[in-house]
Amino acid sequence: MHLYVHIPFCLRICPYCAFYKHMLGRTDLEGFVKAVAEEARLRLPQGYAPETIYFGGGTPSLLSPKHLDILVSGLKKTVDFSRVKEWSFESNPATFTTAKAEQWATLGITRVSLGAQSFEPELLKLLGRTHTPQQIEQSVAMLRTAGIPQVNIDLMFSLPGQTLKQWQHTLDCAIAQSPDHISTYNLTYEEDTAFFDAFGAEGNDEESDVAMFTMADTMLTKAGYRHYEISNFARNDHISHHNLACWRGEDYYGLGPGAYGTINATRYRNTEDTTAYTAALKNGKLPDFSQEIISPEDRRTELLGLRLRTDEGLPAALIRPENANFIDMLQCEELATLSPEGSLHLTLKGRLLADEIAVGLLN
Numbered sequence: 001m002h003l004y005v006h007i008p009f010c011l012r013i014c015p016y017c018a019f020y021k022h023m024l025g026r027t028d029l030e031g032f033v034k035a036v037a038e039e040a041r042l043r044l045p046q047g048y049a050p051e052t053i054y055f056g057g058g059t060p061s062l063l064s065p066k067h068l069d070i071l072v073s074g075l076k077k078t079v080d081f082s083r084v085k086e087w088s089f090e091s092n093p094a095t096f097t098t099a100k101a102e103q104w105a106t107l108g109i110t111r112v113s114l115g116a117q118s119f120e121p122e123l124l125k126l127l128g129r130t131h132t133p134q135q136i137e138q139s140v141a142m143l144r145t146a147g148i149p150q151v152n153i154d155l156m157f158s159l160p161g162q163t164l165k166q167w168q169h170t171l172d173c174a175i176a177q178s179p180d181h182i183s184t185y186n187l188t189y190e191e192d193t194a195f196f197d198a199f200g201a202e203g204n205d206e207e208s209d210v211a212m213f214t215m216a217d218t219m220l221t222k223a224g225y226r227h228y229e230i231s232n233f234a235r236n237d238h239i240s241h242h243n244l245a246c247w248r249g250e251d252y253y254g255l256g257p258g259a260y261g262t263i264n265a266t267r268y269r270n271t272e273d274t275t276a277y278t279a280a281l282k283n284g285k286l287p288d289f290s291q292e293i294i295s296p297e298d299r300r301t302e303l304l305g306l307r308l309r310t311d312e313g314l315p316a317a318l319i320r321p322e323n324a325n326f327i328d329m330l331q332c333e334e335l336a337t338l339s340p341e342g343s344l345h346l347t348l349k350g351r352l353l354a355d356e357i358a359v360g361l362l363n
Contacts (some may be wrong), residue, residue, distance in 0.1 A: 090112075164208075
């Protein structure tokens with residue numbers, strides 16, 4: 001089992017982000033972190049012992065040491081941290097100090113994911129980021145000095161106006177930091193974002209997408225990173241165990257406003273209203289949430305899309321006899337291979353068509 005905690009606060013609202021988030025404003029932070037701990041008490045089984053914990057957002061690194069201590073100590077009244085093998089914590093450069101990083105290490109956080117996105121100043125400005133390329137480097141150094149075991153750098157490509165040369169420079173700069181993990185996300189224009197309004201009608205440039213995806217694979221694998229998932233590369237087997245669990249379709253609880261959770265084929269989503277969320281829990285009640293039952297067929301559909309993304313491949317148990325001709329075609333077109341155990345693995349060429357291949361396996 002796994003645990004996700006959503007911290008929705010941001011210094012600025014990035015124009016491409018579709019996750020539930022908002023600026024701090026007049027938010028009662030102490031009330032909020034106590035509410036998250038209360039949700040854990042009400043929602044989780046007593047003594048719940050997750051294998052991984054992930055604090056995402058938003059920007060969890062905006063929490064002060066005081067508020068983070070209150071949150072973690074509150075969670076520990078319900079959650080057994082003794083079996084946690086990975087605790088990830090999202091952060092943006094320029095939102096923390098060495099003292100904060102040292103606190104994270106002391107708490108037991110094992111992995112910090114830096115939302116760097118680019119090493120090009122003009123592209124950072126376009127993305128609404130508040131940090132500079134130099135601050136990315138400084139942040140990595142602070143995390144290393146503090147003793148954080150694993151550091152990830154998030155990058156984005158196919159940005160409006162981004163050139164292949166700029167993407168190569170960003171990859172070079174990221175590799176030079178020697179992070180344990182690098183994520184490379186192809187920008188998509190999500191509804192209800194400023195980027196969708198400004199650029200969505202133009203759509204992505206498929207030729208550029210392919211060129212930048214291929215460049216990332218070439219440069220990062222040459223630098224010693226395992227391309228273990230379409231958007232993710234790990235050195236020395238420092239994969240993201242939490243994210244891999246999600247790609248495998250394992251159950252997890254989600255805490256916080258806007259958080260999702262999936263338990264025993266039931267998926268729920270908390271209200272996207274921090275004020276209402278906090279008020280409900282202050283009164284000892286779970287916040288409003290929606291839920292749906294995932295049918296076996298819908299479950300298989302989701303797993304096709306998720307498992308194909310990883311280098312573990314699609315297990316034979318998810319492949320049907322009627323898929324045989326389609327799989328033969330994939331192999332003939334060098335889009336996929338079959339292992340001796342019968343699992344389906346996409347080639348680099350096939351990964352570029354992962355969504356279309358998943359649809360082709362639905363029959």
